[in-house]
Amino acid sequence: MIITALIIAISVITLFAVLGLVLVYMERKVAAFMQIRLGPMRVGPWGIAQTLADTVKLISKEDIIPNGADKFLFNLAPLMVTVIATLALAPLPFSDKWIIWDSNVGVFYVAAISSLTVISILTGGWASNNKYSLIGAMRSGAQIVSYELSVGLSLVAMVLLSGSLSFSDIVMTQQDAWWIFKGHLPAWIAFMVFIIASTAELNRNPFDLPEAESELTAGFHTEYSGMKFALFMLSEYINMFIVSAVAATLFLGGWMPLHFGQDNFFNHIMDYIPPLVWFAGKVFFIIFLIMWFRWTFPRLRIDQLLTLEWKYLLPISLINVLAAAWITVTGWHF
Amino acid sequence: MKAILFYIFSVLILACGIFTVTSRKIYRAAIFLLLTVVSVAALYFLMEYTFLGVVQLVIYAGGIVVLILFAVLLTHDSGSLLPPLGVKRTVATFALTGTGLTVFLYTILGRKVEPGSGEFNEPSVKMIGGQLLDLYNFGFVLPFEAISILLLAAMVGCIVLAMKFSKTMN
Amino acid sequence: MSYIENILSTSVSLLKGMKMTGYYFSHPKEIYTRQYPENRKTLKLPERFRAELTMPHDEFNRHRCSGCTACEIACPNGTIKVLTYMETTPDNKKKKRLDTFIYRLSMCTFCNLCVDSCPSDAIKFNQHFEHSVTERKQLTKVLNRQGSTVTDELK
Amino acid sequence: MEQVQNIVSDRELQGSNLQTQEYFINVGPQHPSTHGVLHLKIKLDGEIIEDVDPILGYIHRSVEKMCEKLSYRQIIPITSRMDYLSAHINNQAVALAVEKAMAVEVPPRARAIRILMAELTRIGSHQLWWGVMGMDLGALTPFFWGFRDREMITEMFEETCGTRLTMNYIIPGGVATDVHPDFIGKVKNYIRHLRKKLPEYDEILTGNRIFIERTRGVGYLSPEEAVSFGCTGPTARGSGVSCDIRKWHSYDGYDKLDFNEVLFNEGDNLARYKVRIKEIWESLRIIEQVVENFPEGEVMGKMKKVIKLPKGEFYQRVETARGELGVYIVSDGGNTPYRIKFRSPNFSNLSVLKKIVVGSKIADMVATMSTLDLVIPDIDR
Incomplete structure (x- = not known):
């Protein structure tokens, strides 16, 4: 048991490192291409080793703790944010066999863990003893707490449709078709609300108010440098991966191949592609979508951010839950 | 393995609990409270009572501690040390906690605890949900609805209190 | 609705x-994007681009500066310092000769006024734009070469 | 309900027992939204701005005093460094003032070149501003698109003037050199390119709902205030104040060209934004007209080698990309000015900041500062 635990721990850490490297590189390339630039080109062919070089740089940088900061909490915050991101990884099914912890309350668990992220941001912002950081922390508090509702409700809609809280069960219910195809309008609406609200929970543009570059310089992590900053950044990308994985699992069938109808030639071809590839493909599609948002839209103002949640997303997702319940009760989905 | 984890978490709970009440920085106290709450959730997970563990995380860590932190952030001077307790207060606190501990131990020790069968089955989520919204079979639909209405009333009250009324509205 | x-x-x-x-x-x-250090070979700068003041010398190591200090006067911020000495020509006339032409790149605003004011086209701007040096004093340059003389027509 | 209202208003009247603290933040001198070394002391109530106190002087170089020591020809390169995004137009202002004082006739080709350069400068400045505006609102992509289009203008400048930013090209009597032989062709190409790319600006930013929400109704500047604070340029024209110097006090032959003064009456950030976008279109029209009838001939009028202004006071104003730039020269008959004063548009435009951002949110202040289009070296000089 200890050996299994060790193997899992090592593979999770490896996954973290690789994901961090790949996603940062991907973000920079996506941004560059949208901005008619080439992006990193120097380190390795097409700049592939750029993020590796950046990591080395970040490790070797001086670790600055500002005067008057609460040292204990200042050091704790980046650790907390990384640990929370790690915890949320546990119940996600990467393929039909690869799942760390097949929990029967997986969806609920991920929602619960992701609600803790705000604490580390609040702590980081408060402990920095910087006014910009404090404003950023306050903003992120208001933002994450409100958007959690919409995320939760869109999850509830999907849980209603699939009738289970367990990720592996939810994937199994999509054997014939993904929920986005057979869930009618409620699944679509839940998908969109989930993507929007989780972008907000990730503090990414257009909802990046806690770090608003042009207003608060870097918001809650203004004072962080070196590896501590890297941990904040890493956990942002890990969280992005988790959100995309959840969306892929709930709406796009997780590791399930694309199937149309019953037992035909097309389905058999699709079955040859390994489940892990399906899963990764879907996850990276959603990650790309979130990146696309970031490099297109301007940032919202704080009151508009809250208006969007409380006047639009929340009522819509409440009605959507009702509709999903109706569909489930009447059995309208295929 | 489980026993080791149990002791680790128990020590964490106790230590963080003590730090929570002795820390003189209010924000640190809240963070220690968070660690306590999360460690309790970890114990639930250890007992494979995952649903309760998750509920613990959502309500206590994700809800109450965040609320406390928010309140702390909104107050200025949250970074300065709280004044140390006076002698009177220290004595009173010790007396109160001592009484509580005595009552608690008395009750626990007075009862004979039977060792369980060893097998423990977590009620499925479906069962919990069914029981919560059941009209019959000792279901909890009435308290559930009553609490819903109470919370709704509280929410409306909050909004009314927080709303700013312009002079022209009067 | x-x-x-x-x-x-x-x-x-x-x-x-x-x-x-x-x-x-x-x-x-x-x-x-143009990848700058990689495209150095194909990089084409416009011929009028002003990067650094130079004093062209011909193959006999002769420049065209008569040391009249018109450029020094024309410069708005004292970038140029022209040091001269008096030389007695064979026909016993006293003539001004250039000793050192000091050009402080760190102060230059590349306004081209010195080149415009020069009566004998002794100085001009080249296209060498990579100015970075490791020490500040390297930015102060002497434009006339070692042992150079003035061209015959200006003698 | 009424009772609750009474309770609330009573509590408001008595003053709450809760103590709130004013929150001071220093924005700048190094801050991404000030685009230079501007320092704003801001008093905050939560997210809402209660007071703004701009502190200037971090980049003061005493340009005016320096100019008293310099000849009129030497002043030109110094002026390029005030509003570095309108370098050509700054040069033009001094050149025009000197020409006015000496009553020098500028050849038509030089005048056409001046208009071309000025309008290209205006387009380039507005493009840079457009990109930066997007960046201030959190959209980074427009920044690069704006810079791409401005880069082409800068390259044309580089080819003709020899420099990219600080030109020293428009000089008393005309222009320093004739344009590069390729210049006219490149301008024509550029017009074609920009006519294709400008609608993209609208698609990514102007039409974007988030952008509209962020700018509409924000930072309202009434026409009366615009006039009383001395605002000029797109800032005032967004409030419906007609102040285009090219129309009202035409110079260098602008009166012979067909173009409109862009006016919007809303007075908010969106109006100021639209003014600038429309001005790019108008500038394109001007450039097209000039390019079609590009005169031949000399580019330099009859100027003496040493410029000496007659005794007296001379004033000349021009329309830079940011508003009215005035040059006031007092001459004692020598070859240097006795006193020179620049009326810079940015100083007046900044002064209105406090008036329009108090009561709005921090994010609105960033957006408003962005639409005022401040160039800090021009404020401090």
């Missing part, structure tokens, strides 16, 4: 923006 219209029109406007960025993402031909 305006509620739903609002949502729809917003989505349309946002999708338009995403279409634009998507267009550029999928058309790498539009990329405008």
Whole structure:
């Protein structure tokens, strides 16, 4: 048991490192291409080793703790944010066999863990003893707490449709078709609300108010440098991966191949592609979508951010839950 | 393995609990409270009572501690040390906690605890949900609805209190 | 009803923006980046580009500066310092000769006034734009070469 | 309900027992939204701005005093460094003032070149501003698109003037050199390019709902205030104040060209934004007209080698990309000015900041500062 635990721990850490490297590189390339630039080109062919070089740089940088900061909490915050991101990884099914912890309350668990992220941001912002950081922390508090509702409700809609809280069960219910195809309008609406609200929970543009570059310089992590900053950044990308994985699992069938109808030639071809590839493909599609948002839209103002949640997303997702319940009760989905 | 984890978490709970009440920085106290709450959730997970563990995380860590932190952030001077307790207060606190501990131990020790069968089955989520919204079979639909209405009333009250009324509205 | 219209029109406007960025993402031909140190060989600077003041010397190590200090006067911020000495020519006339032509690159604003004011076209700007040096004093340059003389026509 | 209202208003009247603290933040001198070394002391109530106190002087170089020591020809390169995004137009202002004082006739080709350069400068400045505006609102992509289009203008400048930013090209009597032989062709190409790319600006930013929400109704500047604070340029024209110097006090032959003064009456950030976008279109029209009838001939009028202004006071104003730039020269008959004063548009435009951002949110202040289009070296000089 200890050996299994060790193997899992090592593979999770490896996954973290690789994901961090790949996603940062991907973000920079996506941004560059949208901005008619080439992006990193120097380190390795097409700049592939750029993020590796950046990591080395970040490790070797001086670790600055500002005067008057609460040292204990200042050091704790980046650790907390990384640990929370790690915890949320546990119940996600990467393929039909690869799942760390097949929990029967997986969806609920991920929602619960992701609600803790705000604490580390609040702590980081408060402990920095910087006014910009404090404003950023306050903003992120208001933002994450409100958007959690919409995320939760869109999850509830999907849980209603699939009738289970367990990720592996939810994937199994999509054997014939993904929920986005057979869930009618409620699944679509839940998908969109989930993507929007989780972008907000990730503090990414257009909802990046806690770090608003042009207003608060870097918001809650203004004072962080070196590896501590890297941990904040890493956990942002890990969280992005988790959100995309959840969306892929709930709406796009997780590791399930694309199937149309019953037992035909097309389905058999699709079955040859390994489940892990399906899963990764879907996850990276959603990650790309979130990146696309970031490099297109301007940032919202704080009151508009809250208006969007409380006047639009929340009522819509409440009605959507009702509709999903109706569909489930009447059995309208295929 | 489980026993080791149990002791680790128990020590964490106790230590963080003590730090929570002795820390003189209010924000640190809240963070220690968070660690306590999360460690309790970890114990639930250890007992494979995952649903309760998750509920613990959502309500206590994700809800109450965040609320406390928010309140702390909104107050200025949250970074300065709280004044140390006076002698009177220290004595009173010790007396109160001592009484509580005595009552608690008395009750626990007075009862004979039977060792369980060893097998423990977590009620499925479906069962919990069914029981919560059941009209019959000792279901909890009435308290559930009553609490819903109470919370709704509280929410409306909050909004009314927080709303700013312009002079022209009067 | 305006509620739903609002949502729809917003989505349309946002999708338009995403279409634009998507267009550029999928058309790498539009990329405008020029990779500078790599393209040094193909880099073409316009002939009028002003990068650094130089004093051209011919093959006999002769320059065209008569040491009249017109450039020094024309310079708005004292970039140029012309040091001269008096030389007695064979026919016993006293003539001003250039000793050292000091050019402080760190102060130059590349306004071209010195070149404009020069009566004998002794100085001009070249296209060597890579100015970075490791020490500040390297930015102070002497433009006339070691042992150089003035051309015959200005003698 | 009424009772609740009474309770609330009573509590408001008595003053709450809760103590709130004013929150001071220093924005700048190094801050991404000030685009230079501007320092704003801001008093905050939560997210809402209660007071703004701009502190200037971090980049003061005493340009005016320096100019008293310099000849009129030497002043030109110094002026390029005030509003570095309108370098050509700054040069033009001094050149025009000197020409006015000496009553020098500028050849038509030089005048056409001046208009071309000025309008290209205006387009380039507005493009840079457009990109930066997007960046201030959190959209980074427009920044690069704006810079791409401005880069082409800068390259044309580089080819003709020899420099990219600080030109020293428009000088008393005409222009320093004739344009590069390729210049006209490149301008024509550029017009074609920009006519294709400008609608993209609208698609990514102007039409975007988030952008509209962020700018519409924000930072309202009434026409009366615009006039009383001395605002000029797109800032005032967004409030419906007609102040285009090219129309009202035409110079260098602008009166012979067909173009409109862009006016919007809303007075908010969106109006100021639209003014600038429309001005790019108008500038394109001007450039097209000039390019079609590009005169031949000399580019330099009859100027003496040493410029000496007659005794007296001379004033000349021009329309830079940011508003009215005035040059006031007092001459004692020598070859240097006795006193020179620049009326810079940015100083007046900044002074209105406090008036329009108090009561709005921090994010609105960033957007408003962005639409005022401040160039800090021009404020401090």
